[in-house]
Amino acid sequence: MDITKRFHRIIAIYFQLQARSVVKAQDLAARFDVSLRTIYRDMRALEQAGIPIYGEAGSGYSLTEGYKLPPTSFTKEEILSIAASEKLMQKFVDPDLFRHFCAAINKIRAYLRYSDKDNITQLEDNLVMGNSAFMFNENVPDALSILFESLSLKKVAAITYRAVHRDEPNQRLIEPVGIFHEGNYWYFVAYCHLRSDYRHFRIDRIQQIKRTETPFTKTHKPLSHYLEKRTSTPTTRVRIRVEKEFARYLQWDRLHYGFISEERKEDDIYMTFQARNIENEFARWYLMFADHAHIIEPEELKSHVRKIVSAFHL
Known part of the structure; x- marks a missing residue:
């Protein structure tokens, strides 16, 4: 078991060397949760296998310029991750970067077997990501x-x-x-x-x-x-009570507003935040669900909410 684990780690280290110009021993030790001495032994094993590694312990390692192994085979999970990553990139990056990514992925696909290509196509046809155009200015696609x-x-x-x-x-x-x-x-x-x-x-x-x-x-x-x-900027402790049935709708947004913890009591969820801007940012976010919640503390936040509400012209 230990031999198999070491084998997979050494192979992973090799791919790290192929992917980066310089790889530090400390980074590899942290990545694989092993000691520096273990990394040094793994490097010696690669050198003994004929891999031309340049560098020394305590600094950084790199492959000799121009050295590459032939393309490796991919596992089924790696093949499917290619399709998933392409969909994610389409959602989360701007059009210009996505175009470059697609060009790179197509070069990888050129090495795949026809059955692997069919698996990717099958997943792509049945994986849909929502539109994220609001992340970017459409007039600045690059x-x-x-x-x-x-x-x-x-x-x-x-x-x-x-x-x-x-x-x-x-x-x-x-x-x-x-x-x-x-x-x-x-x-x-x-x-x-x-x-x-x-x-x-x-x-x-x-x-x-x-x-x-x-x-x-x-x-x-x-x-x-x-x-x-x-993150070291001053924050204000905020506690709110939210109806349990409604609290689930806040699970994602609350992370952006300094969410720390929650406590369940009967039909309510008590949430604690360390908010950076309660006057505008937090107060305006709170108003989006204020009919399902109650501010416990601080009083200052209640004042900010009342001030915003009083300025409404209905």
Whole structure:
């Protein structure tokens, strides 16, 4: 059993080496939940099998330039995941990036047996994803592609961006740090030359985008650093009581508003949040289901809700 497990791990390490220019031993150890010493032994096993690996313990490993094995066979589960991933990409990325993805997938399909191709077609014909056009500005179909390109090449991007609090868009030069999906939208973190600081942007608010040939002016930390910094912003503890029969409809949205935990009591669900913006964001979300819920705390949130309601002109 241990021999089989090690064999599969060594094969997986090889594919990691094929997929990346440099692979760190620490990352492999974390990925496979083994010690560094185990990874070093696995690397020696690959070298003894004739795989030309360049690198050393403590730094990074890579395959000698130009070395590749012939295409491998795919399992049934891997074959079906190709079809599923294509449908997911169609839903969650912009049209330009999806076009590039399809071109890559078609190259993989060229190596498949006819029976595997039939299995993919069968799944594709019976897998439907809902429309997600609201994630992107339809006039900017290549926003994700250009952001990825700008990030990988470390070249400044020029965007026309309409912030939520502005009626008119403005011009910005940015250095993209990373891209992430949250709630129903794509966001990215970038160093903004206009503000001389790091900012979060929403991709569907980009009106125009173009990659320049200007190199980055700064060395940026990993995306996780800026996301952790964002989560450290002050929050307010919120507790609400929601009717049990209605609470299920909030399971997905509540994660975007700082949901922490829930407790069931008789016919109600008591939910606890650490909300970043109770004055507008949380209060307006709460109004969407206020007839099925009650605010327990804080009183400040009740005041914000009443203020919004009093401004309605019916």
